[in-house]
Amino acid sequence: MHLRGNAKRLILGLALVALPLTLFGCGKATSSTSSSSSAGYSPKQLTVEFVPSQNASTLEAKAKPLEGLLKKQLGIPVKVSVSTDYNTIVEAMGSKKVDVGFLPPDAYVLAHKQYHDKVLLQAERYGLKEPNDQSTKELVDYYRSQILVRKDSGIKSIKDLKGKKIAVQDTTSTAGWIYPAVEMLERGVNINKDGIKTVQVKGHDQGVLSVYNKNTDAAFVFQGARNIVKKDAPDIMSKVVPIYTTNKIPNDTITVRGDMNAKWQKKVAAAFKAIAKTKQGHAIISSVYGHESYTDSKDSNFDIIRQYDKKAAQLNK
Structure with a gap:
């Protein structure tokens, strides 16, 4: 009986020692979870x-x-x-x-x-519909890119762009580079290898105007970009036209x-x-x-x- 009593007291003592450690561990876990839910950057400006x-x-x-x-x-x-x-x-x-x-x-x-x-x-x-980018009443979460040329340029298709000068945006621009360049490649024309000269302009309105002013033969722009310059060039829709419109972006x-x-x-x-x-x-x-x-x-x-x-x-x- 005496040994059993000592054993009981030993077990009870160990349990009391372990309890704070257990509670400490739980508290730490709870604190970590709480901080992670609000962790990260909170802007002051x-x-x-x-x-x-x-x-x-x-x-x-x-x-x-x-x-x-x-x-x-x-x-x-x-x-x-x-x-x-x-x-x-x-x-x-x-x-x-x-x-x-x-x-x-x-x-x-x-x-x-x-x-x-x-x-x-x-x-x-x-949404927009061709030929003059008229607005529809349907809200959409996509847009398209167009390749624009002057109507009097004689350029009718992607193959006609070989050897021409094209106004483009930065090479990370989806509508101003990626989509039209890739879809041209799929149709047999490599913008980097078929005698094409690219001119980087800042802004799709500048791409439209470069074609209108005959500074370039074509431009990669988002569909609807001609609408931006209507005030400066009221005849833009009749003078500058799309020869190609890409898939949805x-x-x-x-x-x-x-x-x-x-x-x-x-x-x-x-x-x-x-x-x-x-x-x-x-x-x-x-x-x-x-x-x-x-x-x-x-x-x-x-x-x-x-x-x-x-x-x-x-x-x-």
């Missing part, structure tokens, strides 16, 4: 950057009023600016200088691959830096959706990029872009 789909200074003037609207939604200061090109904004987000980027599809894919940036939203636009994204926490991701997404529904906010996003509204997005929506990127690599082989 939100920096938002656009890529130039048109003249950069004009675009910035149009986009600046978003600062006040976003500040009202988010409760923190907001700075809006325009990047010089697609690569610059990707690098700025990767180096944590920019929190939110209006990224076209290919730039988003690059940002996700290099820095794990996260797509929140895709733009919705009214996923619409532009609103993307955030990869370390932004889930709470702020939701706040940013909700803010842009809300702004798009206001009269002033809708006017801004419509004038900047032709956006009508925003819908939730996910990374797999852009797998088609990754397929085109692989095909684009064949241009240099």
Whole structure:
């Protein structure tokens, strides 16, 4: 009996020693779980950057009023600016200088691959129909690229582009390079090897005008880009025409830096959706990029872009 009593006291003592350790371990686990749910970057000032789909200074003037609207939604200061090109904004987000980027599809894919940036939203636009890019009443989450030429140029098909001069955007531009170049290659014309000279311009409006002014023979632009220059060139629809329209391209994204926490991701997404529904906010996003509204997005929506990127690599082989 005496040995059994000592044994009981020993077991009880060990249990009392172990109890604080167990509780400490539980407390640590609970604390870790709690912190992980709110882990990540919480902005004190939100920096938002656009890529130039048109003249950069004009675009910035149009986009600046978003600062006040976003500040009202988010409760923190907001700075809006325009990047010089697609690569610059990707690098700025990767180096944590920019929190939110209006990224076209290919730039988003690059940002996700290099820095794990996260797509929140895709733009919705009214669909367009040829020949004069008339707007339909259907909201769509895709757009297309076109190859434009002057109507009096004699260029009627992709094969006629051999030996010509083409205005293009940055090589990470989906509509301004990737899609038209890949679909040209699929039809037997390599933009890098068939005597074609490319001229990089900043903004799809500049691509349209380069053709209109006979500075280039053709231009890669998003469908609807001619509408941007109607005020400066009222006869643009009759003088500059598409000879080719590509397959569907996923619409532009609103993307955030990869370390932004889930709470702020939701706040940013909700803010842009809300702004798009206001009269002033809708006017801004419509004038900047032709956006009508925003819908939730996910990374797999852009797998088609990754397929085109692989095909684009064949241009240099």
